[in-house]
Amino acid sequence: MLCPVRLVAIFLVASAGTALAADPPPLTPEQMASAVTTDTISIPTPGELFAALSKPGKPNWAAQYRGPIPVTYRNRAQIALNLGGLIADGFIAVEAQDSQQVKNIGTDIIKLAKALGVSENVLSRGKSINEFAENSEWSALQEELEATQNEVKTSMQSNRDQDLVILVSLGGWIRGTQVVSGSVLKDYNESSAKVLRQPALVTFIQKKVNDVSPELQNEPLIRSVREQLSEIQKLVTFPGGGTPTAEEVRKLNEAVTNLMQEIESKPDAR
């Protein structure tokens, strides 16, 4: 007997693409201003960004690896930022279909997550990541990495670490943008370059970072991140068609690389 999901699939194959939507009325400025924006649905995963980059041609993902980062930070904001960056590294290793690299990164993700005192649920994700990596289940690994990230965020919210949630997303976005802009620079073409346009996304992240507690905002690393985000927001706008030139990609890559280096290596503020 066919399962209901499969039946729906068959029906969709037959019907999807044949029905074009009737034009609904445009959204009003008020509707757009009050649109729901949430961390889990309005911020794309690094996996989505990497999927788009792979369309014009498969990049050399292994060339985008970076050396191991410290996993002994004491500053919680710095841990959160680096945790997001590591999750992006996990997506890179999945794209490269490199089991050992996925397992190494998975281990580091769990170490940083433990340092933040997240729940046991997150720690069990580490085992799943290892199992999927050993069995080369790449699609499942992508879902597991996103689920791990969301589990970390949920645990942070339960622990009254709400302010750190956006930093995990931000770390992932910066690392993802660093990798993609670096890859585009190596072999520039317009199709690949246009994935880098995301002004509203950076504005959303900026707004969330500006809303964190005054105590967190006063930390030197967060102050620096806020300042640099303002500059990066301008660098991802690309007016006039949304496709950056090679020079614009270079400037963006330089900016996010500088910020990533600071996130990785800045001395603890506390």
Added chain:
Amino acid sequence: MTRLLTIICSVAAMSAITSAALADTDNEVEARKVALGLAGAFSNDGFKIRDGYWTGSVKAGERAVVAVNLYAGNQYWFSVGSSDEASKLAVRLHDEAGRPLPTDNYEEEEKAAAGFSPDVSGQYFVSVAPTSGDASTYCLVYSYK
């Protein structure tokens, strides 16, 4: 597919556990189960389902609007489920100026989906509107490849 069924079963189990205590949450869980069931059909075609989702209540004659950030080159399906079997709904995409965009559409009873492939990366808006029935709880999930 196994993972999707696991998610759906978890959602159903959560529903059973919480039904007595949290009526609103119960509706959200039911709507999510319907949305995930629909999104699962697209995963057969290589679409990956995002773990994140939105749930909320929409009254007849109103629209819920959710902001998403999409990448040129990717294909997307936005799947919405309702907790009310009698409810019919429409899902539409709008560009960053709010203009409606042409989409592939699937609508059947308490679920609907819109398919879209952006040429320009950036912000888009997903609107969810009941086309019949009273106020209901909806859940939006999206898939990409």
